Amino acid sequence: MSTSERAFRDPAPAPATIGRPPDYLHESHTLRSWFLTTDHKRIALLYLAAITAFFVVGAIAAGLIRLSLVVPNGEIFTNDTYNKIFTVHGVVMVWFFLIPSIPATFGNFLIPLMIGARDLAFPRLNLLSWYIFVGGALFTLADLIIGGVDTGWTFYAPFSTTFSNTYVIPALIGVIIVGFSSILTGLNFVVTIHAMRAPGMTWFRMPIFVWTHYATSLIFLLATPVITIALILLLMERAFGIGVFDPALGGDPVLFEHLFWFYSHPAVYIMVLPGMGVISEIVPAFAQKRIFGYRFIAYATIGLASITFVVWGHHMFVNGIGTGAAVVFSVLSFAVAVPSAVKVYNWTATIYKGRIRLQTPMLYAMGYIGLFVLGGLTGLFLATLAIDEHVHGTYFVVAHFHYIMVGGTMLAFLGGLHFWWPKFTGRLYPEAWGRISAFLIFIGFNVTFFPQFLLGYLGMPRRYHDYPPEFQLLNILSSAGATILAAGYLFPMVYLIWSLWFGERASANPWGARGLEWTTPSPPPAHNFARQPIVDFEPYAYPDPPADDDGAAHVG
Amino acid sequence: MNPQQQALSLWPSAASAAATSADHLIWSFTALTLVLVVPIFLGIAWFALRYRDGKTANRRLRHGHDRMIELGWMIIPFVLTLIFFVWGMRLFVDQKLPPANAMRIEAIGRQWMWKFEHPGGQAEINDLHVPAGQPVLINMISQDVIHGLYVPALRIQMETLPGRYTQLWFNADRVGTYRLLCSEFCGTDHSTMVGLLYVMTPADYAAWLARSHHGERIVSAGRRLFASYGCAGCHDGGTVAAPALAGLYGQVAANGAYVDDTYLRSAILDPDSTRVPGQPAVMPPFKGVVSEDDLFRLIAYIKSLDPAAEASR
Numbered sequence: 127m128s129t130s131e132r133a134f135r136d137p138a139p140a141p142a143t144i145g146r147p148p149d150y151l152h153e154s155h156t157l158r159s160w161f162l163t164t165d166h167k168r169i170a171l172l173y174l175a176a177i178t179a180f181f182v183v184g185a186i187a188a189g190l191i192r193l194s195l196v197v198p199n200g201e202i203f204t205n206d207t208y209n210k211i212f213t214v215h216g217v218v219m220v221w222f223f224l225i226p227s228i229p230a231t232f233g234n235f236l237i238p239l240m241i242g243a244r245d246l247a248f249p250r251l252n253l254l255s256w257y258i259f260v261g262g263a264l265f266t267l268a269d270l271i272i273g274g275v276d277t278g279w280t281f282y283a284p285f286s287t288t289f290s291n292t293y294v295i296p297a298l299i300g301v302i303i304v305g306f307s308s309i310l311t312g313l314n315f316v317v318t319i320h321a322m323r324a325p326g327m328t329w330f331r332m333p334i335f336v337w338t339h340y341a342t343s344l345i346f347l348l349a350t351p352v353i354t355i356a357l358i359l360l361l362m363e364r365a366f367g368i369g370v371f372d373p374a375l376g377g378d379p380v381l382f383e384h385l386f387w388f389y390s391h392p393a394v395y396i397m398v399l400p401g402m403g404v405i406s407e408i409v410p411a412f413a414q415k416r417i418f419g420y421r422f423i424a425y426a427t428i429g430l431a432s433i434t435f436v437v438w439g440h441h442m443f444v445n446g447i448g449t450g451a452a453v454v455f456s457v458l459s460f461a462v463a464v465p466s467a468v469k470v471y472n473w474t475a476t477i478y479k480g481r482i483r484l485q486t487p488m489l490y491a492m493g494y495i496g497l498f499v500l501g502g503l504t505g506l507f508l509a510t511l512a513i514d515e516h517v518h519g520t521y522f523v524v525a526h527f528h529y530i531m532v533g534g535t536m537l538a539f540l541g542g543l544h545f546w547w548p549k550f551t552g553r554l555y556p557e558a559w560g561r562i563s564a565f566l567i568f569i570g571f572n573v574t575f576f577p578q579f580l581l582g583y584l585g586m587p588r589r590y591h592d593y594p595p596e597f598q599l600l601n602i603l604s605s606a607g608a609t610i611l612a613a614g615y616l617f618p619m620v621y622l623i624w625s626l627w628f629g630e631r632a633s634a635n636p637w638g639a640r641g642l643e644w645t646t647p648s649p650p651p652a653h654n655f656a657r658q659p660i661v662d663f664e665p666y667a668y669p670d671p672p673a674d675d676d677g678a679a680h681v682g
Numbered sequence: 683m684n685p686q687q688q689a690l691s692l693w694p695s696a697a698s699a700a701a702t703s704a705d706h707l708i709w710s711f712t713a714l715t716l717v718l719v720v721p722i723f724l725g726i727a728w729f730a731l732r733y734r735d736g737k738t739a740n741r742r743l744r745h746g747h748d749r750m751i752e753l754g755w756m757i758i759p760f761v762l763t764l765i766f767f768v769w770g771m772r773l774f775v776d777q778k779l780p781p782a783n784a785m786r787i788e789a790i791g792r793q794w795m796w797k798f799e800h801p802g803g804q805a806e807i808n809d810l811h812v813p814a815g816q817p818v819l820i821n822m823i824s825q826d827v828i829h830g831l832y833v834p835a836l837r838i839q840m841e842t843l844p845g846r847y848t849q850l851w852f853n854a855d856r857v858g859t860y861r862l863l864c865s866e867f868c869g870t871d872h873s874t875m876v877g878l879l880y881v882m883t884p885a886d887y888a889a890w891l892a893r894s895h896h897g898e899r900i901v902s903a904g905r906r907l908f909a910s911y912g913c914a915g916c917h918d919g920g921t922v923a924a925p926a927l928a929g930l931y932g933q934v935a936a937n938g939a940y941v942d943d944t945y946l947r948s949a950i951l952d953p954d955s956t957r958v959p960g961q962p963a964v965m966p967p968f969k970g971v972v973s974e975d976d977l978f979r980l981i982a983y984i985k986s987l988d989p990a991a992e993a994s995r
Contacts, residue, residue: 285827373845445841446848471755477729479741511774516837519865585834587865590873
């Protein structure tokens with residue numbers, strides 16, 4: 127048994143505080159040491175604070191949307207106010223929460239730890255990314271304060287360029303700026319993963335979490351510049367009347383749809399792939415079993431990141447696109463089912479004959495799998511041309527992408543937050559509260575969004591403030607679910623903060639998990655590892671159960 | 683049945699055979715979805731209980747068929763779902779091929795109303811009356827932003843674009859009143875850009891046409907505009923060698939482009955965009971001069987020109 131492997135099997139008890147080098151949280155305490163830090167772990171926490179703030183903004187907007195939709199006649203807000211609220215919800219949740227959520231926090235914190243590096247390749251660039259992110263976000267906040275924007279997060283031209291009477295330009299500038307943060311983070315991750323893996327950390331010894339972040343980073347690098355360019359063109363048309371998209375100025379509005387979705391479909395995978403990485407870490411840890419089909423999952427990750435670039439047209443089946451193009455985009459979209467199925471079936475197979483502990487992260491992971499499967503298969507409904515012709519632009523689409531983004535990304539984010547919370551903070555969260563909130567979120571989510579599939583079939587278009595009365599009961603049900611969901615979100619915000627001071631102290635590896643991040647103390651020292659790790663083991667090296675397994679608990 | 687009288691409905695009514703076909707597709711795909719997801723859900727729940735930590739269970743793993751298993755769950759669900767790709771594609775393609783006898787209705791979307799004009803010149807706002815059992819083709823364009831014409835009871839919609847015609851056809855064969863909505867966000871009053879589709883018996887429709895106000899038939903209005911905008915001066919003979927328009931529609935023009943409604947629209951508004959390089963720029967642009975309403979009338983007139991009749995003149 128090699129040294130590093132022994133470190134896995136028998137994690138050294140955390141030495142007494144005296145004489146132990148201070149961890150990254152306690153190394154220094156000044157504000158300056160946080161706001162000018164180049165430590166990837168501290169930057170990750172800066173991101174965590176920023177995106178949590180944006181999540182709260184987006185969630186309040188979501189609550190106002192659900193409040194408004196309790197009544198069919200749009201009596202609670204004016205039309206313009208409602209349009210601004212859903213735009214805030216979309217813009218903030220997509221660009222300021224979902225896209226950076228897992229990569230910028232967990233990715234930042236964990237990639238160096240998982241591959242045995244001291245930091246990311248470009249620590250100062252990493253800090254710059256955070257400042258760019260916050261700077262861009264401030265433009266958007268300023269927009270809210272001066273009066274808001276009503277274009278929807280999709281910014282379709284020529285409405286956004288010529289017809290909207292709201293503050294489109296600051297919102298565009300904010301999103302454009304934030305795009306550079308994504309690009310720099312993606313660049314940092316790609317270089318780090320290529321160049322800074324510990325000795326022995328071959329590509330196929332990397333955790334799936336690292337694979338998914340590698341794929342995500344490639345999408346950041348290849349797709350984000352397209353939206354940046356598209357939004358700059360939008361800005362030039364709105365600000366200077368340079369005709370690109372508005373036919374009255376000689377432009378083409380369908381061109382904007384193409385450019386927008388060429389980024390925004392891959393952006394879905396920016397949100398989804400990191401979540402898949404989180405689930406691929408949680409499931410083996412709580413099944414105490416090697417992940418099933420490691421290589422297939424790794425290839426499926428790259429497969430998803432590739433296919434995602436050739437399916438954008440499925441957002442445009444009803445805009446007069448040629449029939450041949452529609453058919454090609456439809457069948458390519460169906461191909462997404464193959465790598466997605468690989469993931470889901472492999473997670474399920476990992477649970478089979480494992481040693482399952484149903485703690486909070488595992489509850490989130492199981493919820494994730496269920497919701498991702500439903501979200502994914504309803505995506506195939508939308509890829510089916512004749513079905514899309516009916517439910518395009520309706521609440522069916524809204525339900526579908528919330529199953530993917532909330533059911534998927536958000537559940538993975540919360541699962542990962544609980545899973546790595548001991549590593550981030552050195553404290554354990556209260557398990558009972560964790561389980562309660564996981565159940566609340568799962569139930570609240572389904573009560574909120576399942577009725578929206580039915581509303582979509584019935585023909586309720588999205589972004590409708592004033593809707594036909596026959597949709598009211600389902601909308602009330604959906605709003606009721608949103609209150610359960612809100613409670614589910616509030617609990618972790620309270621008890622996780624509580625645990626920072628009062629939570630039980632965590633050992634280096636409280637879950638008996640495999641992976642280099644669990645070999646270093648919780649929280650890790652500023653330089654991550656006391657000695658350069660040398661990797662001579664496979665990923666997810668959980669032991670096979672003994673032949674005469676009697677079910678007695680084995681501590682990982 | 684008035685759509686406004688239901689407190690809760692769980693499935694929309696279907697106004698056409700195509701809508702019923704789409705429902706069959708949706709229900710069948712839902713059945714396949716259940717076949718695919720129920721085993722996963724039950725499997726996860728069963729495994730989590732059966733193999734819970736501390737429980738006695740046979741956890742011995744048999745390796746050896748992993749690759750076959752992986753290939754199996756990659757290929758089998760994909761092939762099953764491809765059935766629905768083909769099915770959905772066939773319905774969609776049918777939806778793109780309007781029958782030759784379709785009655786044509788011109789539609790204009792603008793913030794925030796729909797305007798429909800029947801061939802006889804009867805115009806209506808937001809509501810649309812059509813005869814049951816008669817294929818109807820809606821040729822639509824937007825005056826401002828992108829809208830979307832959506833009739834849930836027909837299970838179809840089409841974006842209404844500025845600067846370009848898009849089309850939708852249906853054969854509503856069930857008499858009734860159905861909702862007609864804007865499905866693409868278009869600004870402040872997007873959610874009030876709605877109306878009703880009245881599918882009437884042919885006799886009722888004829889009676890409705892007769893009692894509706896109308897000016898002239900679309901084609902004759904087009905002929906009048908063709909003269910009043912001065913088009914006739916060059917295109918109906920005259921001293922300038924303007925291209926003959928009769929029979930042009932549906933052909934390939936001298937510049938190599940296919941002549942459809944959008945092409946004729948561009949040629950009128952911005953003749954430079956369709957001019958053959960090297961030809962003199964004689965025709966003035968009509969951008970900002972001819973309204974969308976007059977454009978579809980002019981185009982209807984140009985399409986109605988019979989080359990044989992022109993030749994014999």
